[in-house]
Amino acid sequence: MRTPLIAGNWKMNTDTASARLLASTIARRADEAGDSELLVCPSSVYLSLVRDTIGSAAVGLGAQNVYHEANGAFTGEISTAMLCDLGVQYVILGHSERRHILGETDADVNRKTLAALGAGLRPIVCVGELLSEREAGKTAEVIHSQFSGALAGVSAEQIVSTVIAYEPVWAIGTGKVATPEQAEEVHRDLRKLLTECYNAGIADKVRILYGGSVKPDNAKQLMALPNVDGALIGGASLKADDFLAIAAASAAVGQV
Ligand code: 13P
Secondary structure, eight states, X not given: OOOOXXXXXXXXXXXXXXXXXXXXXXXHTGGGGTTSEEEEEOXXXXXXXXXXXXXTSSEEEEESOOOXXXXXXXXXXXXXXXXXXXXXXXXXXXXXXXXXXXXXXHHHHHHHHHHHHHTTOEEEEEEOOOHHHHHTXXXXXXXXXXXXXXXXXXXXXXXXXXXXXXXXXXXXXXXXXXXXXXXXXXXXXXXXXXXXXXXXXXXXXXXXXXXXXXXXXXXXXXXXXXXXXXXXXXXXXXSHHHHHHHHHHHHHHHHX
């Protein structure tokens, strides 16, 4: 059985006061998530603050990006060792905003994924198609090529600590959520790719999150899908009530 992961991607939001308040509220109410695993991914400048605010509560700490080189003359970048030093456990990689606004390629995402895994960080590798690609009937093709590009060279041992997030680009921040059929179709496809590249036993252990306009009122339907193992949440993760309600909906599904 895969433990659902409910991850909040805070993106480039919050300031010191709001990051502290959000983290402390989630930490205090973490038991509302039941058996689901909670994760918050603040901006890197607030990682230490959020870590200290969470304290010993059952809330994980994730970063939103990392650079693949170990150290040196890479102005503005952050290394895997720096994230580990701050107590970070997860790192989001290949988010569509990094791919489409900052120009990251599958090769970049692959270098980062291998560096993260090599350092003992758990990558959350994002894949997802544009609306134009979906409308052109290219969703499966795009997902396949992002999957094989981003995960090239990831061993069987490493893939089980890797998380995959399906985030259709047209559903991010738009309020347009994928239908359960659309989400399950891609998640099933990703599970099949994992089975083909590794084996069924390993594929069964890898968590595949859905992301894109997940809200408390649509969470239960999405989290109940057989191949959806949690959520990567943007906007709703900035409101503790909404984030925890999504986690509770996911936990409730697990108990059925
Ligand atoms: P929204 O939940 O705001 O659509 O963002 C999704 C996302 O990009 C999470 O990484």
